[in-house]
Amino acid sequence: MRSVETTSPRVSRTEEIRSRIKAAALDLFLSRGFARSGVRQIAGSIGVSVGTIFNYFDSKEQILYALIFEMQKGVAVPLQAAARKYREQAAADGDPEQSLRMLLSEYARAVDVWRAQLLLAHQETRSLRREQLREILDGERRMGDLLADVIRIGVERGKFRPGDLHFRAHAIQIMVQSWATRRWALPRDMTLDNFIASVERSVLAMLKGA
Amino acid sequence: MRSVETTSPRVSRTEEIRSRIKAAALDLFLSRGFARSGVRQIAGSIGVSVGTIFNYFDSKEQILYALIFEMQKGVAVPLQAAARKYREQAAADGDPEQSLRMLLSEYARAVDVWRAQLLLAHQETRSLRREQLREILDGERRMGDLLADVIRIGVERGKFRPGDLHFRAHAIQIMVQSWATRRWALPRDMTLDNFIASVERSVLAMLKGA
Amino acid sequence: MRSVETTSPRVSRTEEIRSRIKAAALDLFLSRGFARSGVRQIAGSIGVSVGTIFNYFDSKEQILYALIFEMQKGVAVPLQAAARKYREQAAADGDPEQSLRMLLSEYARAVDVWRAQLLLAHQETRSLRREQLREILDGERRMGDLLADVIRIGVERGKFRPGDLHFRAHAIQIMVQSWATRRWALPRDMTLDNFIASVERSVLAMLKGA
Amino acid sequence: MRSVETTSPRVSRTEEIRSRIKAAALDLFLSRGFARSGVRQIAGSIGVSVGTIFNYFDSKEQILYALIFEMQKGVAVPLQAAARKYREQAAADGDPEQSLRMLLSEYARAVDVWRAQLLLAHQETRSLRREQLREILDGERRMGDLLADVIRIGVERGKFRPGDLHFRAHAIQIMVQSWATRRWALPRDMTLDNFIASVERSVLAMLKGA
DNA sequence: GATGAATGAGGTTTCATTCAT
DNA sequence: TATGAATGAAACCTCATTCAT
Numbered sequence: 001m002r003s004v005e006t007t008s009p010r011v012s013r014t015e016e017i018r019s020r021i022k023a024a025a026l027d028l029f030l031s032r033g034f035a036r037s038g039v040r041q042i043a044g045s046i047g048v049s050v051g052t053i054f055n056y057f058d059s060k061e062q063i064l065y066a067l068i069f070e071m072q073k074g075v076a077v078p079l080q081a082a083a084r085k086y087r088e089q090a091a092a093d094g095d096p097e098q099s100l101r102m103l104l105s106e107y108a109r110a111v112d113v114w115r116a117q118l119l120l121a122h123q124e125t126r127s128l129r130r131e132q133l134r135e136i137l138d139g140e141r142r143m144g145d146l147l148a149d150v151i152r153i154g155v156e157r158g159k160f161r162p163g164d165l166h167f168r169a170h171a172i173q174i175m176v177q178s179w180a181t182r183r184w185a186l187p188r189d190m191t192l193d194n195f196i197a198s199v200e201r202s203v204l205a206m207l208k209g210a
Numbered sequence: 211m212r213s214v215e216t217t218s219p220r221v222s223r224t225e226e227i228r229s230r231i232k233a234a235a236l237d238l239f240l241s242r243g244f245a246r247s248g249v250r251q252i253a254g255s256i257g258v259s260v261g262t263i264f265n266y267f268d269s270k271e272q273i274l275y276a277l278i279f280e281m282q283k284g285v286a287v288p289l290q291a292a293a294r295k296y297r298e299q300a301a302a303d304g305d306p307e308q309s310l311r312m313l314l315s316e317y318a319r320a321v322d323v324w325r326a327q328l329l330l331a332h333q334e335t336r337s338l339r340r341e342q343l344r345e346i347l348d349g350e351r352r353m354g355d356l357l358a359d360v361i362r363i364g365v366e367r368g369k370f371r372p373g374d375l376h377f378r379a380h381a382i383q384i385m386v387q388s389w390a391t392r393r394w395a396l397p398r399d400m401t402l403d404n405f406i407a408s409v410e411r412s413v414l415a416m417l418k419g420a
Numbered sequence: 421m422r423s424v425e426t427t428s429p430r431v432s433r434t435e436e437i438r439s440r441i442k443a444a445a446l447d448l449f450l451s452r453g454f455a456r457s458g459v460r461q462i463a464g465s466i467g468v469s470v471g472t473i474f475n476y477f478d479s480k481e482q483i484l485y486a487l488i489f490e491m492q493k494g495v496a497v498p499l500q501a502a503a504r505k506y507r508e509q510a511a512a513d514g515d516p517e518q519s520l521r522m523l524l525s526e527y528a529r530a531v532d533v534w535r536a537q538l539l540l541a542h543q544e545t546r547s548l549r550r551e552q553l554r555e556i557l558d559g560e561r562r563m564g565d566l567l568a569d570v571i572r573i574g575v576e577r578g579k580f581r582p583g584d585l586h587f588r589a590h591a592i593q594i595m596v597q598s599w600a601t602r603r604w605a606l607p608r609d610m611t612l613d614n615f616i617a618s619v620e621r622s623v624l625a626m627l628k629g630a
Numbered sequence: 631m632r633s634v635e636t637t638s639p640r641v642s643r644t645e646e647i648r649s650r651i652k653a654a655a656l657d658l659f660l661s662r663g664f665a666r667s668g669v670r671q672i673a674g675s676i677g678v679s680v681g682t683i684f685n686y687f688d689s690k691e692q693i694l695y696a697l698i699f700e701m702q703k704g705v706a707v708p709l710q711a712a713a714r715k716y717r718e719q720a721a722a723d724g725d726p727e728q729s730l731r732m733l734l735s736e737y738a739r740a741v742d743v744w745r746a747q748l749l750l751a752h753q754e755t756r757s758l759r760r761e762q763l764r765e766i767l768d769g770e771r772r773m774g775d776l777l778a779d780v781i782r783i784g785v786e787r788g789k790f791r792p793g794d795l796h797f798r799a800h801a802i803q804i805m806v807q808s809w810a811t812r813r814w815a816l817p818r819d820m821t822l823d824n825f826i827a828s829v830e831r832s833v834l835a836m837l838k839g840a
Numbered sequence: 841g842a843t844g845a846a847t848g849a850g851g852t853t854t855c856a857t858t859c860a861t
Numbered sequence: 862t863a864t865g866a867a868t869g870a871a872a873c874c875t876c877a878t879t880c881a882t
């Protein structure tokens with residue numbers, strides 16, 4: 001009994017509950033902060049008991065980690081894809097400037113999708129234990145390296161100013177991420193497309209240099 | 211006896227203890243996070259009793275607020291001074307580009323001085339209660355406005371590309387602040403002077419535009 | 421299995437623990453005063469942990485409130501029943517004097533049952549927050565009104581002296597309650613029956629007046 | 631220097647400060663309860679430092695004791711005087727009923743003068759340590775004995791019903807004290823004179839009996 | 841798998857009292 | 862005599878986690 005194709009639905013039921021827990025936790029962590037959010041509140045807001053939470057996550061911190069980790073993957077994958085395409089076009093003697101616009105746009109759109117989790121990461125990554133903290137920071141650094149490499153290719157093609165690779169990669173990262181992390185400081189009526197346009201203009205100017 | 215300069219030492223004794231409390235809290239908040247830091251630890255690390263902490267601050271949160279507030283003043287004041295000088299030189303037909311370099315350098319040096327507190331602000335401003343949170347964010351926005359105005363003057367002088375004022379001001383803020391807030395993402399051997407040079411190059415390119 | 425009467429035991433288990441907490445708190449509050457009694461002591465004296473206390477009551481004050489509130493109901497209900505019977509007998513042209521003796525006896529016996537809680541109420545009602553304080557005082561006033569009404573009926577029947585209704589009602593209240601609240605001032609060998617006899621004599625004399 | 635008649639003023643200065651402390655404490659104890667009132671608040675409200683409080687009283691509790699003790703003397707002395715006069719008039723074959731009215735009036739007026747302190751005593755006597763608690767309760771019992779003796783004389787003169795001496799004495803005490811202790815339960819517009827008239831009527835009826 | 845009662849260490853804050861000045 | 866900073870024990874309450882059902 002309860003046989004055969006139970007497994008697959010079961011897995012997805014498990015995943016569905018994990019998702020509901022993560023969604024509730026995301027809201028709560030953002031509005032009250034990780035440390036002041038209780039698992040009882042998470043449980044209550046999705047109508048399960050505290051015990052259930054711990055059947056799906058080993059600890060409150062693991063929920064935070066899952067949220068941040070998945071966001072990082074969710075942003076990194078499109079960025080890596082865009083970088084791959086960028087390199088292909090460069091290899092095919094395309095225009096790096098044009099390719100970079102595309103990359104920035106993809107990056108910013110991915111950030112937009114994961115906006116809430118990225119904000120959370122910004123605020124609460126430090127609440128993770130050392131090991132996991134490092135894993136996340138390493139992921140972030142890898143994205144920086146990837147951007148630096150993209151810039152390097154443009155430099156080699158003679159399109160971008162040389163020097164400063166890592167600094168400018170880093171500047172791109174914080175500029176794009178600010179769509180999620182400093183929304184409150186941006187003009188209230190700015191749309192994602194406006195934002196992307198501004199980023200493209202500023203980043204290209206910055207790369208082509210004085 | 212007990213005469214003459216008694217008052218002044220008294221005042222400074224109070225201030226000195228407040229400073230020791232703030233210094234200890236700063237270390238602790240940065241290493242363990244605000245919520246996980248206990249007043250008992252703060253007290254212990256400077257060799258006073260818990261009660262003493264509360265003779266000098268109304269609550270743990272007030273210590274955080276004091277740290278962030280003072281940092282904001284400490285950064286805003288030099289920045290305002292530099293902006294004033296910038297406007298004077300512009301009025302005297304000086305070179306905005308040169309003036310801006312000076313301003314960026316002053317700004318970055320102020321950030322360097324208050325580096326720890328700025329990092330703390332970045333991580334824990336959200337732990338403040340609504341009123342104080344808004345006060346801090348308003349201060350930050352005012353600095354953005356000030357930078358936008360500086361750019362506007364350069365635009366009027368025909369030196370900087372028009373449009374995007376607030377976005378670019380905001381980009382300057384996060385770029386300069388990243389010296390404190392994302393130190394871990396910057397090349398490990400980067401010095402403050404290197405950093406300033408990179409910021410100047412990138413910002414000027416960004417302002418002068420494509 | 422785990423069927424049938426599971427629910428009812430569950431409910432009573434919760435109620436049983438609440439009762440044990442209340443009993444322990446009653447002892448402690450009476451012997452050390454509300455403010456000097458700690459929840460740790462309450463917990464310790466019934467062999468549970470502090471946390472458990474707060475699973476059953478929202479705050480220390482709520483324990484006090486529950487004790488006082490239940491006592492008030494425990495006294496008011498028999499008193500109201502006796503008053504109802506008094507009115508019925510009066511309507512049936514019975515002897516108010518005889519009916520009143522019954523009422524006083526019922527009242528005093530209820531006070532005896534809730535003696536400890538009534539003493540606590542007397543000493544610590546003021547420790548309640550405004551809202552709950554008022555609720556309790558209102559309940560007490562309602563009992564006064566009820567007694568005043570009882571006297572009024574006797575007056576209308578020509579059995580009791582007119583005037584002073586509320587004052588005499590109030591005098592009855594404090595006299596009967598003194599069995600709980602001023603036990604230390606009463607002759608040490610006085611029994612409840614003695615007490616009731618004395619109350620009946622004095623109250624009836626007071627009501628029939630000069 | 632600062633010589634000659636300093637001593638006597640000094641004593642009165644000491645007494646004056648003690649009085650100010652007691653007055654402030656009385657207000658505070660009544661409005662917040664003894665346990666929740668801080669010596670800092672007492673000190674602050676009369677513009678002296680905490681240290682000063684402890685120069686005049688050994689502990690917070692001693693202030694409470696002084697307030698209650700003085701009230702008890704303040705009530706007992708007029709009551710004893712009235713009792714003396716009562717006995718003299720009885721010895722001179724006066725009317726006990728008339729004498730008793732006078733006594734009740736004196737008693738109630740003394741209670742009125744010390745109303746606040748008596749209320750405090752009612753609420754916080756239990757906050758005293760055992761020894762002082764007993765002293766106060768003994769004083770209270772002595773007043774009961776004194777009233778019982780007054781009743782006894784009336785009984786011997788054939789004016790009051792025999793039996794129940796202590797119970798009725800006790801009833802008189804709580805009735806008269808209720809002017810201070812249960813003011814909230816009395817008709818809001820009742821004046822002291824009304825109150826005294828009611829007490830006289832009820833007490834005399836109660837004493838003369840059925 | 842789901843529950844939620846129990847745990848108990850930990851949190852921040854208060855406060856009577858002391859004592860050096 | 863007056864001061865008020867310092868003390869540190871004790872207060873109430875929260876909360877992640879466990880585990881018997």
